[in-house]
Amino acid sequence: MRSSLSRVADAVELEIVVPAFNEADRLAGSLKRAAAFLETQPWTSRLVVVDNGSSDDSAAVAASVPTGRVGIEVIGCAEPGKGAAVRRGLSACTAPYAGFFDADLSTPVETLTRTMAELRAGAAAVIASRHAPGARFVTRQPLGRRVGGRVFRTLTRPLVPCVRDTQCGFKFFRGDALGAALERCRVDGFAFDVELLRRVREAGGEIVEVPVDWTDDRRSTFHPVRDGIASFASVVSLYRTAVAR
Numbered sequence: 417m418r419s420s421l422s423r424v425a426d427a428v429e430l431e432i433v434v435p436a437f438n439e440a441d442r443l444a445g446s447l448k449r450a451a452a453f454l455e456t457q458p459w460t461s462r463l464v465v466v467d468n469g470s471s472d473d474s475a476a477v478a479a480s481v482p483t484g485r486v487g488i489e490v491i492g493c494a495e496p497g498k499g500a501a502v503r504r505g506l507s508a509c510t511a512p513y514a515g516f517f518d519a520d521l522s523t524p525v526e527t528l529t530r531t532m533a534e535l536r537a538g539a540a541a542v543i544a545s546r547h548a549p550g551a552r553f554v555t556r557q558p559l560g561r562r563v564g565g566r567v568f569r570t571l572t573r574p575l576v577p578c579v580r581d582t583q584c585g586f587k588f589f590r591g592d593a594l595g596a597a598l599e600r601c602r603v604d605g606f607a608f609d610v611e612l613l614r615r616v617r618e619a620g621g622e623i624v625e626v627p628v629d630w631t632d633d634r635r636s637t638f639h640p641v642r643d644g645i646a647s648f649a650s651v652v653s654l655y656r657t658a659v660a661r
Contacts, residue, residue, distance in 0.1 A: 426487065428460040430532065430588075433505030433516035435498050436465055440472040442633075444481050446521045451483035453525045459532060462487035464508065468501040469494065499608030499650070507598060515542075515588025520633035523586035527628055531588050540593035540621025541613060543579075544586035550627035571651050572610045579623060582610045584630070593621045605650030614654075 465478040597615035
């Protein structure tokens with residue numbers, strides 16, 4: 417079962433999880449930009465910032481951002497890793513639609529317009545894709561990360577066939593499909609996204625990929641060596657989980 421947010425909040429149609437680890441420098445700008453867009457939409461929404469053990473003022477910054485009519489919650493996650501933070505946030509969501517995007521807004525927040533249309537039309541999951549036809553890199557990643565990403569996609573493709581980009585940090589779900597998938601997820605590392613999509617697909621849910629104009633933020637906290645090794649270890653763990661079923 418999914419747990420609700422610790423503080424009683426008004427019901428909304430869409431909850432957006434924003435994982436944050438030492439994001440104090442850019443979090444305020446991203447949240448203001450997201451809130452400004454969300455205020456213009458026909459659906460109600462709330463931002464859920466998950467402070468993933470930051471050593472800076474990420475939580476305080478997030479809590480102090482004025483978001484107008486868009487609600488904002490700040491919750492903590494003691495377990496390290498983006499996968500754990502996203503799981504913590506999604507598990508707390510109770511809205512009919514929920515998902516997450518990265519704090520750097522590398523995927524334009526405006527992508528939510530088509531995302532909500534696809535979800536309301538019946539899709540179980542809608543994900544941004546940097547590799548679907550029509551996608552464009554406004555600013556490309558460094559060569560090392562591009563090579564690592566290509567290898568990662570090759571390794572994970574058998575787990576979620578026909579999905580071109582499992583790792584873009586922008587994924588949204590129908591609440592019922594999300595709850596059922598989360599209950600079956602076991603991996604919290606970098607392959608969390610992959611397993612979540614795999615569970616949605618196994619349940620017969622439709623996954624829609626939306627091509628986006630994606631911008632790499634060189635201030636990313638992703639470390640090519642440390643996090644690269646963790647990424648592949650997470651994939652190995654996911655394969656073991658799949659074999660054990």
